[in-house]
Amino acid sequence: MNHDESRDLYDRALSVMPGGVNSSVRAIRPYPFFVQKGDGGHVIDADGNRYIDFVMGYGPLLLGHDLPETVRAAVQQRASEGPMYGAPTEVEVELAEFVTRHVPGVEMVRFVNSGTEATVSAVRLARGYTGRDKIVIMEGSYHGAQESTLVEGEREHTAPSSPGIPESFAEHTLTVPFNDKTAVHEVFEEHGDDIAAVLTEPILGNHGIVHPIEGYHETLRDLTDQYGALLIFDEVITGFRVGGLQCAQGKFGVDPDLTTFGKIVGGGFPVGAIGGKSEIVEHFTPAGDVFQSGTFSGHPVTMAAGLETLRYVAENDVYDHVNALGERLRSGIADILEDQAPAYTVVGTDSMFKVIFTRDGEFGKGHCEGGCTQDPTCPRYEFCPKNGADVDRAETERWERLFWPAMKEEGVFLTPNQFESQFVSAAHTDEDVEQALEAYKRVL
Template structure:
């Protein structure tokens, strides 16, 4: 493949943007390819190279790059009527009603501009509602670029994971390994009266797509109830992708107090949202005293894109299609690994997938979880499949990034740039696309 234009663009970008990118995850070595346009389930780069796209904007593009007519016309109509107003519009009410109607735990919604802004606001709301300062997060869980969750360490021995964050922020953030019920009980036994909230993804989505073991979320729910803390589900990635319109909380039958959304709820445009019980959400200003505001919150173009995307998904069997393709892909990947790399692990559910280069696993796939690791205790690979972010981190991350990713790119398949980020199937993908991807995996693995 020729990449002269991408290389030239990256050279220019390095002069005016730190690292040549506006999000660090895009900094692919030796340089990223620059996308010119999307086309259904593919992207075309600045040099005209065409790739089968499983990044899907890191999750927002449930329908793919080509907006269906009803979505496109709604976006164009809203844009033609003026970019924004600084006043409410009907469409934001309609989208809030749609979310509240379909997501089990949501009674009210506050729209913001990004997943990060949603989690920042949710943490502030939890602290304001409970009158407590401490929050519990999962080690390796990602909740956006915010000071309260960019921490490292174990339990209450934590420190900021980035320069620029005062140490005192980390004092109020407690960490536990995902899927470790004992650690959760321990941190509540020590700090329960001071914990405002537990913030967790239903499935770790930025660390290899790790499913909860049976009973884990129920344990968190019970601990929060016992100690008067809030359970906050970060569904920025899983929202309206895992579990369909009910989201992952519906799939797992867990009722969080607050839920953060992003990505799909904006139909591919910048968005975030906090949903939950009315008595909690109404603590936001102006109904309550917890300050939250934003110039672009509830932007009419974003609201229209999100509403019509979700309506289209509900009316056109989108979830049946993408989930079926996801299962086809994960089953095919397991067949490949059984022949070529049995130590590796296929993870994912619904329209999410990944191959994690784990180091130790049985040679046999007999009796294993089909179509991705589901943390089934009677699976012979259960003791070896990743249970938390630490397990993913101990996998062959360098091999994945330095050898596997470039080989897949050379074969025309665009994957997320490291072993940690989720990959996604969209409605524009076809069965033929999945077979093409499997052939590329056979060569690259």
């Protein structure tokens, strides 16, 4: 493939943007390809190269790049009526009604502008509601670019993971490994009266794709109830992608106190949301005293895009289609790994998928064919990643430096490192899946 135009664009970008990008994950070595446009389940770069797109904007594009006419018309209408108003609109009420009608743990919603803003606000709300300062997160987790969760270390021995964050922020953040029931019990036994909330993704989606072991979320639910803390599910990635319209909390049958959303709930436009039980969410100003506000919150174009996207999904067989393609991809990749790289692990569920370059393990009779579900009867159970540290021990450099570039040259656009999820959209086809599997077969 020729990448001359992308290289020239990156050269220009380096002069006017730090690192040449506006989000650090896009800084692919030696330089990123610059996208000119999307086309269904594909993107076309500045040099005219065409790729099957499994990044899908890091998750928001459940319907792909070609929006259905109802979504496009709603966006165009709202944009033509004026950019924004600084006043409420009916469409934000309608989207809130849709979310509260379908998501089990959500009775009331506050819309914001990003997943980061949603998790920042949820943590502030939990602290304000409980009168406590400490929060528990999973080691290696990512909940946006906020000071309270950009930490590293174990238990109470944490420190900021980035310069510019005062040490005092990390003092209030406790970490435990995902899927470690013993560790979270111990943290609550030692700090339970000071813990405002446990913040976790239902499925780790920013650090590999790691499924919860049986009973893990129920343990979190029981402990937070016992100690008067809140359980917050970060569903920025899984919301309206895993578990259908009920989201991952519906799939796992656990109702959190608060849920954060982003990505799909805005139909591909900048968005975030905090949902939860009314008695808690009403502590946001102006109903309560926990400050939260934003000029662009509930932006009419975003609200219209999100509402019409979710309506389209509800009225069509979108989840059947994308989940079936996701299953075919995971099962097909598993077959390839069994022959060519039996130490590697297929992960994901519904329309999420990934290969983790784990270093140990073999395929055996009865393995999880459609992605690791942490099934204790699976012969790979002891080798499948259980937490972020397990993913870190995988061959992350091989994935990023050798595998990703080779897949790109095969015309398959994947998230550019071992950690972020990959996604199937409604615009993908059986032919896309077959082409992608052939590429995996050649590259692995």
